[in-house]
Every structure is written in C-alpha cells, then in structure tokens.
Amino acid sequence: GAVVSQHPSRVICKSGTSVKIECRSLDFQATxxxxxxxxxxxxxxxxxxxxxxxxxxxxxxxxKDKFLINHASLTLSTLTVTSAHPEDSSFYICSARDGxxxxxxxxxxxxxxx
Amino acid sequence: xxxxxxNSGPLSVPEGAIASLNCTYSDRGSQSFFxxxxxxxxxxxxxxSIYSNxxxxxxxxxxxxxxxxxxxxLLIRDSQPSDSATYLCAATSGGGADGLTFGKGTHLIIQP
Numbered sequence: 001g002a003v004v005s006q007h008p009s010r011v012i013c014k015s016g017t018s019v020k021i022e023c024r025s026l027d028f029q030a031t032x033x034x035x036x037x038x039x040x041x042x043x044x045x046x047x048x049x050x051x052x053x054x055x056x057x058x059x060x061x062x063x064k065d066k067f068l069i070n071h072a073s074l075t076l077s078t079l080t081v082t083s084a085h086p087e088d089s090s091f092y093i094c095s096a097r098d099g100x101x102x103x104x105x106x107x108x109x110x111x112x113x114x
Numbered sequence: 115x116x117x118x119x120x121n122s123g124p125l126s127v128p129e130g131a132i133a134s135l136n137c138t139y140s141d142r143g144s145q146s147f148f149x150x151x152x153x154x155x156x157x158x159x160x161x162x163s164i165y166s167n168x169x170x171x172x173x174x175x176x177x178x179x180x181x182x183x184x185x186x187x188l189l190i191r192d193s194q195p196s197d198s199a200t201y202l203c204a205a206t207s208g209g210g211a212d213g214l215t216f217g218k219g220t221h222l223i224i225q226p
Contacts, residue, residue: 006157034213043202044158046213093157095213102148103204103214108157 002028002098006106013084013113021079021109023094029074030096034103035067038091050077084113116141118205120217128225133190135220137203140184144205147179148214149188151199158202162188193224 003026013019023033031052036044048069049057056069068080081088094106117140127133135149146165150158164170164177164186176189186205190197200221204214
C-alpha cells in the first residue's frame with residue numbers, strides 16, 4: 001500500500017526556536033498533502049493544505065507566518081513551526097491522497113516545547 | 115462550518131459481540147467518508163472508506179452510509195480485544211483536493 005514517511009517522530013525544543021517536520025510520500029507522487037494537529041484527547045484538526053509548487057492554503061485560525069509550509073517536490077512537504085511556544089506542543093500529522101487507498105497518514109511528530 | 119459528530123464513549127462491548135459505531139455529519143456536500151482506527155499516541159489507520167449509500171463489507175467490518183440522514187456507521191463483528199482503540203469518522207467533499215474533517219472519535223473497549 002501507499003506509504004507516507006514523517007520525521008522526526010518526536011522532538012523537544014526550547015521556547016522561541018523553530019522546528020522543521022518532514023513528510024515524504026515514498027511510493028507515489030503527491031501533488032497535495034495535508035497537515036493536521038491533534039491535542040490530547042481531541043480529534044485531528046486540519047491546519048493546512050500543501051500544494052506542490054504553490055502556496056499552502058491555511059484553515060481559518062491557523063497562523064500562516066507561524067506554521068510555514070513548503071511543498072517543493074511531488075514527494076516532499078515540510079512544516080516549520082517558527083518561534084515555538086509551549087502552547088504549540090501537540091501531535092502533528094501529515095497526510096497525502098494517493099488516489100487508490102485514500103488518505104494515507106504519516107506516523108506523526110510529537111512536539112514538546114519547553 | 116463543517117462538523118462531524120461522534121459519541122466519545124467509552125463504548126464497552128464483550129469479546130465476540132458486534133460493536134456499532136455511529137457518526138453524523140453536517141455538510142451535505144460531503145461525498146466521501148472514512149473510518150480510521152487510532153491507538154493512543156499513534157497515527158490513524160484506515161479501516162474503510164465508503165462513497166455510496168448502502169452497506170460496504172470488508173472482512174469483519176461493515177460501513178453503512180445514508181446521505182439523506184447524513185449518517186455513517188461502522189459495525190465490527192466478532193469483536194476482539196485488539197479492536198480496542200479510538201475510532202475516528204471523517205468526511206470530505208471529495209476530489210482529493212480537500213482535507214478530511216474528523217469527528218472527535220469513539221473510544222471502543224472490547225472486554226475479554
């Protein structure tokens with residue numbers, strides 16, 4: 001089946017620093033990838049849609065200057081959390097539509113800002 | 115505002131019984147529906163997708179869709195302790211360009 005690789009799986013950073021999360025489609029090309037955030041005991045909330053070669057589309061309430069998304073190729077999208085604060089601590093998950101299996105998810109990144 | 119509603123549970127079901135999970139959605143433009151299973155601290159795993167009214171069966175799982183009632187359900191037959199997880203219902207308007215709107219999930223516990 002389709003595989004989406006996400007790295008790192010876990011990261012701890014200091015408040016005020018930036019963190020980059022990578023999402024790769026390993027065996028298919030993904031013109032569109034999606035980034036979600038999940039707080040404890042909450043559901044996944046769509047943050048933004050990442051489009052290859054163009055600007056990302058952000059959901060209402062998501063700060064585009066804080067969550068920078070780059071989709072430079074058909075297999076790679078990155079999410080950079082800039083000037084991270086403790087309230088940004090969450091589980092970040094990427095997803096890609098592979099055209100057959102549906103929406104395949106990466107393994108997620110647990111971000112802790114201290 | 116697109117919403118997907120689920121009973122958060124926990125839903126407790128004896129091993130070997132049928133677990134019934136329900137979901138309603140608010141956006142009549144939704145065309146594709148998915149059930150995911152999520153274990154604590156892990157990413158969601160796709161259980162089933164359904165696009166047309168009626169039932170869709172895959173092994174022990176049956177998804178049901180009623181667009182007129184804006185209702186989706188998932189039945190798990192012969193429930194096993196390994197089925198214990200949070201089940202997420204998700205919807206999208208389709209086309210592949212839109213992300214998924216998720217419900218909050220139902221926590222299912224299969225009692226041995």
